Amino acid sequence: MDRTDTALVWFRRDLRLADNPALTAAVNQCARVIPLYIHAPDEAAPWIPGRASNWWLHHSLCALQRELHQAGAKLIIATGPTLERLQHIVRQTGATHLFWNRNYDPTSMSRDRDIKQRLTGQGLSCQSFNANLLSEPASILTGQGTPYKVFGAYWRTVSGQLHQIPPPLPPVRRISSPSKDLPTLSPGDLALLPRIPWDGGFHSVWQTGEQAALERWEQFLLHALPAYDRLRDFPDRDGTSRLSPHLHFGEISPRQLLWGLRQQADQSPATVTHLERIHSQLGWREFAHYILYHSPRSANQSLDRRFEKLAWKADDEQDAELQAWQRGETGIPIVDAGMRELWQTGWMHNRVRMLVASLLTKNLGVHWLQGARWFWDTLVDADLANNSLGWQWSAGCGVDAAPYFRIFNPATQAKRFDPEGRYIKRWLPELTGAGKNVLYSGRLSDEPFDYPLPILDLSRSRRDALQRWERIKRQQRE
Ligand SMILES: Cc1cc2nc3c(=O)[nH]c(=O)nc-3n(C[C@H](O)[C@H](O)[C@H](O)COP(=O)(O)OP(=O)(O)OC[C@H]3O[C@@H](n4cnc5c(N)ncnc54)[C@H](O)[C@@H]3O)c2cc1C
Structure with missing residues (x-):
């Protein structure tokens, strides 16, 4: 050298x-x-x-x-x-x-x-x-030398090695550059910003860059971590870190988070359940990258091959329903609230991501790739590993996924995780005066709100989904 x-x-x-x-x-x-x-x-x-x-x-x-x-x-x-x-x-x-x-x-x-x-x-x-990443995907294998397929076992192995991870490197404060100035483009020359200004809502929610990521992390440690395990599923609460876009663009590293959490554990051991939960969410991020590394086809194909035979809706059958879902006009309030939050801010709460994905893939029978593509275009944290895992998990066709027969009921979920309908009303102001029944289950035809009637019957669509699933299970046996 x-x-x-x-x-x-x-x-x-x-x-x-x-x-x-x-x-x-x-x-x-x-x-x-x-x-x-x-x-x-x-x-x-x-x-x-x-x-x-x-x-x-x-x-x-x-x-x-x-x-x-x-x-x-x-x-x-x-x-x-x-x-x-x-x-x-x-x-x-x-x-x-x-x-x-x-x-x-x-x-x-x-x-x-x-x-x-x-x-x-x-x-x-x-x-x-x-x-x-906290651990390189190639280095984590089962005793048989094969990749893990189940999160629990994978994360136990990785967690056992986390104590070896050294502290994060300090920021580089001084860089010596060549004396000759090189030509460069500016970020504006890359034409990354929209020509039609649809990003007003983004500016009010997000600060970008390394300093903003560090500030968000500090705020999380101070205000949200002490109740993370209790509040992380409530979409109207500021219960999660919202670090996902910062992590995707590498404005902050998982190692910085790991060490931040360690310090927190030393200072306030009472938060141990919350610490374990946030650790495990970072574990899901690791697992997602691990799965994509070992199964590159998971970005484009169902990992459970039986789902290639599932009777997903054909393109011309799904157009109107897909559009209603994308625009937040399905008439199912918590789903529409999530889709409008996504459109206006580029982000959606994890619980609501699971609900909208379940409705699209199971109740509406639309292929998970259609949902993954819409998220890809609209999420500020769009990440190939996390998005593929999230969609395959929700559709029931990934590794360690929610089983296909587990179909979220959006009305029950709204009652449980948005009991006062605060999240729903924030994103669907047209339902401001609605009672809880409407907020949970949608409008009946004689109610006056300027909000669509449900585009589907939840119970019937659930039955249809289960029948589609039974059919591929039967085909497999025959
Ligand atoms: C259908 C679907 C699609 C998704 N698409 C994406 C995506 O494109 N990009 C993305 O970053 N996340 C995706 N997720 C995972 C999860 O919803 C987001 O990471 C989370 O909502 C980000 O919010 P947060 O930063 O406040 O999370 P926190 O609860 O504060 O968690 C901290 C970090 O852990 C990681 N994390 C948390 N939950 C998960 C998870 N279930 N899977 C993987 N990593 C997780 C994220 O990096 C997150 O920033 C998707 C989930 C679903 C169900």
Whole structure:
């Protein structure tokens, strides 16, 4: 290693300066460091990032640009194809090293392997790191050497190793850049923001970037953690961290969260049930990435192959129902409230995600991929691993999924988790004066609210769903 070397740090879904192993290694090993972001959405096909995700990315890049500027560096923003762009910048700068943090989705992995091979062959030193998961998916296997299929067993194994995880790396405060200024695009040049301004609601809910992520985390530890296990299922309460988009874009790392929780445990051991619960939610995030890593087809196909034979609705049969679901006009209040929260803020509470997904896939019989695609476009936290796992879990066709015969009843769920209808009324103001029956079960034809009648009969659609399921079970036996 020669301290006159120049490093490129290729930022991807790790848009932070703290606990960033690639950035830290570059600063420690090389005299000059060039931070780089390459926008190449087509390389993620067929899961090209959606509009809500693009909104977040724009603002997150602006925040990263500011943070790097304060540390004395300029973020170079360029467009793909990634390999060609990297080769060009290496020629332009004389860079000798390339550093990045690993992603574990199938398209990133195969592209990155190729890039590593090609650039190493051309004499560049390429180093990659794990920065976005607590445990690397390849390292966790059963006693038989196969991947886990059940969350409980998987998480017990990972939890047993968490004490080995070192503390997060401190933020990089000073970066020495090359003296020659390199040309760059601005985040605005990437055209990530909407042309029609539908993002008003996003601005009022979200602050993006590393500092905002840290502040949200501190607020969570202070206000929500002490009651997390009790309140996390109530969508009208501020009971969860809302860190999911920050985690997806890597504005904060799971290691920072793990160590934050450890400190909390030392300070207030009374919160142990809450700590265990939030740990386990982070575990589901790990598990989702693990499953996608070991079963890349889970982004596009049901993991339980029997579901390929299920009588999902054909495209022309489902159009009107799918549209009513997307627009929050099914006439089932808690479902519509969730879909409108999603549309207006780019986020939806986890309990409500499960309900809307169950209604779409089971009561309405629409393929889970249709729901996954809509979420992909509308969620600010759209994440291939978490979204595929969430949809397959809800549809009953994934690993360790909710069984298909468990069909949520939205009326009972509303009564239990939104008893006063506060969440429903917030997102469906047209039901402000409605009584509890309407809030839980929807409107009857003689009620005056400007709100659609239910598009389906919950009991009949439940029976139909169970019959579809019986049919594939029978086919399997025959
Ligand atoms: C149909 C469906 C689709 C989903 N799609 C996504 C998605 O695209 N992106 C996404 O980040 N999450 C997705 N989830 C998981 C979950 O709903 C969100 O992670 C959670 O609501 C985020 O809110 P929070 O940050 O306040 O969570 P908290 O309760 O504060 O949990 C902390 C973190 O743990 C992780 N986490 C929590 N629950 C889960 C879970 N069930 N699965 C995986 N990770 C979890 C998240 O990273 C979350 O930020 C989906 C769930 C369902 C049922």
